[in-house]
Amino acid sequence: MLGTGRAFDLHSFEDNDPSNVAVVADESQGFGKAMQYQPIEKPDANVAPVDPTQADTVPGGTSTTATIAMGSSVDVVIDTLGDHDWYGVTLTAGTTYTIHTSSYNATGVDTYLNLRDASGTLLTSDDDSGDGSFSLISYTPSTTGTFYVDAGTYNDESTGTFHLSIAPVLPAGADSVAGSTATTATLALNGSIDGNINTSGDHDWYRINLTAGQTYIFRTGGTTAATTTDTILTLRDASGTQIVSNDDAGEASFSAVRYTATTTGTYYLDVSAYNTGTGAFNLTAFTTPTPTLYTYDQIANQLTNGYWGGPSHHFAVSPGGSITFNVQALTAAGQTLARAALSEWTDVTGINFTEVTTGGQIVYDDNQDGAFATASYSNGITTSANVNVSTQWLTDYGTGLNTYSFQTYIHETGHALGARPCRQLQRQCELRVGLALPQRCLGDDGDVVFQPDR
Secondary structure, three states: OOOOOOOOEOOOHHHOOOOOOEEEEOHHHOOOOEEEEEOOOOOOOOEOOOOOOOOOOOOOOOOOOOEOOOOEEEEEEEOOOOOOEEEEEEEOOOOOEEEEEEEEOOEOOOEEEEEEOOOOOEEEEEOOOOOOOOOEEEEOOOOOEEEEEEEEEHHHOOEEEEEEEEEEOOOOOOOOOOOOOOOOOEOOOOEEEEEEEOOOOOOEEEEEEEOOOOEEEEEEEOOOOOOOOOEEEEEEOOOOOEEEEEOOOOOOOOOEEEEEOOOOEEEEEEEEEOOOOOEEEEEEEEEOOOOOOOOHHHHHHHHHHHOOOOOOOEOOOOOOOEEEEEOOOOOHHHHHHHHHHHHHHHHHHOOEEEEOOOOOOEEEEOOOOOEEEEEEEEOOEEEEEEEEEOHHHHHHHOOOOOOHHHHHHHHHHHHHOOOOOOHHHHHHHHHHHOOOOOOEEEOHHHOEEEOOOO
């Protein structure tokens, strides 16, 4: 069950979608009566998919024999509520370490990390200092010895699979990583390494071996919760020629690249900073597991019921019926986008939307920050809904029908109607038709999956 006032992410890391939204119970309305979506990242639901190939063999105590090697990662499986997996690691006094979690197979999990000493005594904890709902601990031990990384989920209230990584933080100073194919720095698959952009224009190249046909995700991130380095991540071939580059697809100002290798051999990950920036970073490299292909019935169920964790809620209307809406509080540009979004939903649901100037079952506004939707319902029937897309959102992302703002209006209107649009479901559509879909994908009987993409 959703915890009152606690948020859960609906999107994967890879979207870098500013309309990533979370559902939060509105306590003023009574639990389960009003739900609000906010532009923050939390895991997909209380019980996230657990990789069936992963078995829970890691105990939650000092009796564990599981370890995590320095500069590497392990895949943590939290397969029951309250499960904790402990990993032993040797830390050196005076050295600062970055310990963080990240997404596995594009799933969101609200992770929680504890760092414990050799006796199991808690030293420090973190919930959300990492990417979205993921965790990050920066710690400098005063003694050398065995420590335990205790990995679980927030409040022990969810399950799922995620990466856990650890790396020593390199002190800022002399640049020890070359910015060319002459580099001797390497990054292993499932590895984690900390680095520094020491001076303006500095580039750090890391050699990595990739296999043709395999898809990889490379990410930069912070070495501490306060790290704000604006990185640029470039993947290069064996000759140093650029293949793909990214600035801000990661969390905040960090970068991410997803790539399917065309040839087997040596590649280079080139980390630099935007403009004249400098600062520390963490770099990771993971293979992407083969995604599970949902049936159309599974897609339809997830869209309508799966997110809510039980019966869906929706307006009492069928194809051919009508729902009233009110856009009077919006600017002229916002009104145009809202009407166009509703027209899209008419195309795929058969529901007509009637504009009114007072009242309305769906009321649009722009007077709050961000993009979100709320809905009030009883016994599964929605009685009213509100959609907010701020004027700043339109300033940032445009006002045309080919903009991210328009896709945001489509997305949030879907939430108001009781649908659960998300990247995971769009990915299922992409797997079925073999190409990326910018806005929508239709399954059997007009089941629709929306995801606003840039």
